[in-house]
Amino acid sequence: MVDRFRIDGHKLMYHPERVWKLLEARDDWDLAQSVYPLYVEISPVGACNHRCTFCAVDYIGYKPLFLDTEVIQQRLGEMGDLGIKSVMFAGEGEPLLHKNIDQLVLAATQSGVDVSFTTNGTVMRDSFYEVLPSITWIKVSLNAGTSETYSQIHRTQESDFNLVIENLKRAVEVRNETDSACTLGIQALLLPENFDELEVLARIARDEIGLDYLVIKPYSHHLQSLTQTYREIDYSQFMELNERFSDLSTDDFKVVFRQNTMNKHSQGIEGDRYPRCFATPFVWAYIMADGSVYGCSAYLEDQRFNYGNINEHSFEEIWKSEKRKENLEFIREKLNIHECRLNCRMDEVNRYLDQIANDRVPHVNFI
Helix, strand or coil: CCCCCCCCCCCHHHCHHHHHHHHHHCCCHHHHCCCCCCEEEECCECCCCCCCCCCCCHHHCCCCCECCHHHHHHHHHHHHHHCCCEEEECCCCCHHHCCCHHHHHHHHHCCCCEEEEEECCCCCCHHHHHHHHHCCEEEEECCCCCHHHHHHHHCCCCHHHHHHHHHHHHHHHHHHHCCCCCEEEEEEECCCCCHHHHHHHHHHHHHHHCCCEEEEECCCCCCCCCCCCCCCCCHHHHCCHHHHHHCCCCCCCEEEECHHHHHHHHHHHHCCCCCCCCCCCCCEEEECCCCEEECCHHHCCCHHHEEEECCCCCHHHHHCCHHHHHHHHHHHHCCCHHHCCCCCCCHHHHHHHHHHHCCCCCCCCCC
């Protein structure tokens, strides 16, 4: 199966100038101040209308917080000026619950920043469909092939299953009617409760909705998660599913079975891992619904990774702050990478940077 979106890998190699700046600045604060992230994840809302059994950020408490529209519009404009390339609206809550989410999309795209969404897909309003042509991609979390299993995993009413399907059908219609390039897909965590329904889900996505892809990925346990249900899940028993999904892919629809990530999950923390985190505090950032800016989503509410708040300071001020300097020093000198979240969002990026920084690729000069 061809993963043309590199969902099971990374795309940092397509930004060589930023990679060079990062490697030059990794231990030099004077240089590091001006190395801005390529990508920022933004949580416009702390609240969520689902209580998924696998939720990584359940410990935050689904607080009814909403980013101030005017403030985040200003910060998005600033991000574009600073060279930030993309934002993903997702986070500790459901991003589409923000009543002005359409305005945030336009603020980003008008600043030259690409926009994407990870959402449960239940709250797609007319105003959201109107800005859909401006969005690069939308990925909906849909973790079952039947309404009964869906309601059990998402811990919501069964009717939400068909609601999401109908919302996605309309999204496809809008995309096609406007000749938009917006990529539309769904993702499902591979769990003991749903593994025998994912072929059904793939056929719904391909034949009934007309989506571009289905991503099947492993669960990754967050360090602070309250739920322990899937912490010891063994993915070796599911590897044979890859061949079954291969036959479901077509020229227009792909099933992306994240086998590479599942293999790393099976290896655990003792697997082939880099000695330090290179991605933080450089190539990405996370903005919580209360406005706090963090260098890593695995350490939300850990003040060692909190650089400041967009309600109080500009993004540039936050990125050049003493708190970020202290975090850089902490990661360089004290962070034990084996205590970090397995298969974190920057794992493949870190593996790539480690190969470059430490000459880990044999015969590298034989191009």
